[in-house]
Amino acid sequence: MNVAAHVTQDLRFRRYGCCVHRSVRAALAMLAALALGAGLTACISGRSTSLADTHYDLGMSTTQAGASIIMSTMTSTGLAPLKVAETTAPPSFDSDNIVYRIGEYQVGYYANSHWTMPPARLFTQVLRDRLAQNGAEFVGWQSVKAMDSANPADVAEVPVLKTELGEFSQRFDSPTASKGIVSVRAALLVHNRVYAQHTFSVTEPASSPDAAGGARALASASKKMTDQIARWVSGVLSYGGGTTSDGP
Numbered sequence: 001m002n003v004a005a006h007v008t009q010d011l012r013f014r015r016y017g018c019c020v021h022r023s024v025r026a027a028l029a030m031l032a033a034l035a036l037g038a039g040l041t042a043c044i045s046g047r048s049t050s051l052a053d054t055h056y057d058l059g060m061s062t063t064q065a066g067a068s069i070i071m072s073t074m075t076s077t078g079l080a081p082l083k084v085a086e087t088t089a090p091p092s093f094d095s096d097n098i099v100y101r102i103g104e105y106q107v108g109y110y111a112n113s114h115w116t117m118p119p120a121r122l123f124t125q126v127l128r129d130r131l132a133q134n135g136a137e138f139v140g141w142q143s144v145k146a147m148d149s150a151n152p153a154d155v156a157e158v159p160v161l162k163t164e165l166g167e168f169s170q171r172f173d174s175p176t177a178s179k180g181i182v183s184v185r186a187a188l189l190v191h192n193r194v195y196a197q198h199t200f201s202v203t204e205p206a207s208s209p210d211a212a213g214g215a216r217a218l219a220s221a222s223k224k225m226t227d228q229i230a231r232w233v234s235g236v237l238s239y240g241g242g243t244t245s246d247g248p
Contacts, residue, residue, distance in 0.1 A: 056098070056215035057116045058126050058222050081158045082233065084128055087184075089120035089165040098211055099169040100178075107169075113211030119168045123184070123222055127163065130226035131233070160189040161233060166199070170206060170214030178206040180217030182225055188236055196236045200225050 092099065095118055097109040115122060166183040173179070180203070187197040204221040206213035 052112065054113045054211065055096075055116045056113065056211070056219075058122045058219040082131070082237070083158045083160040084124075084131065085160055085162045087120040087124045087127065087163045087165060089118065089168070093119050093165050093168050098214060100214060101169050101171045103172075110211045110214075113215075115215075119218075120165055123163070123165060123168075123182075126222050127226045127229060130223070130230050133230075157191075159195065159237065161229075162187045162189060163229070167201075168218065170211075170217065172209065176209050178209050178214060178217075180204045180206060180214055180219075180221045182218060182221040184225060184229070186229055186232070188233065198232055200228050200232075202228070 092107075096114040096116070098113050098115060099107065099109060101107055164185045166185055167181050168183075170178050170180055181201075182203075183199065183201040185197070185199050188195045202221040202225045204217040204224070206217040
């Protein structure tokens with residue numbers, strides 16, 4: 001290989017290396033800015049004990065977390081009974097960690113900020129509160145097991161609303177811009193068979209690039225989603241016709 005070829009190859013390597021270093025530096029700068037401004041920590045770093053721990057929820061609740069309950073929800077044809085099961089979640093959202101994302105694939109947790117309970121339990125409370133506002137009357141606070149033993153035939157006829165969290169995190173698009181993203185898969189079961197199902201997704205901008213801003217955005221997104229679920233449940237129970245669909 002002649003001298004010119006060596007020089008050309010070296011220049012190509014230098015250009016490529018510079019591009020790689022610039023990309024790495026940009027990513028590190030974003031992580032440093034987020035860590036400094038929002039107190040973020042990677043999930044492998046563990047919790048810090050040097051700062052006071054702050055806890056967040058999704059707003060005041062009038063319902064109780066626990067076993068499934070039976071309620072009556074208002075539809076266009078009158079009150080219809082509905083069994084509201086506890087919301088479930090994948091392992092990544094089955095703790096009190098407030099999850100954040102940088103882009104699509106980088107995941108971490110806040111070190112000194114947490115939910116008061118796992119997001120699925122918080123969402124269950126918000127969902128039950130919203131359904132209760134629809135002219136609903138909860139049939140006491142007995143667990144489904146207790147009601148089953150008291151009147152199993154009636155309870156067996158009650159439709160069951162099941163929900164599962166698909167996403168519940170704060171996503172950073174830049175060190176100063178983030179949003180809360182909530183997605184839920186909902187299904188109405190009749191006689192243990194899926195009668196209708198729907199996937200809901202809501203995105204809400206965060207007011208600040210930190211845990212407090214993320215918690216507020218996720219609380220707002222959750223409440224908007226429960227509005228959508230309430231309208232969907234009311235429509236299905238009023239007019240029948242099981243459906244399978246995605247989107248709001």
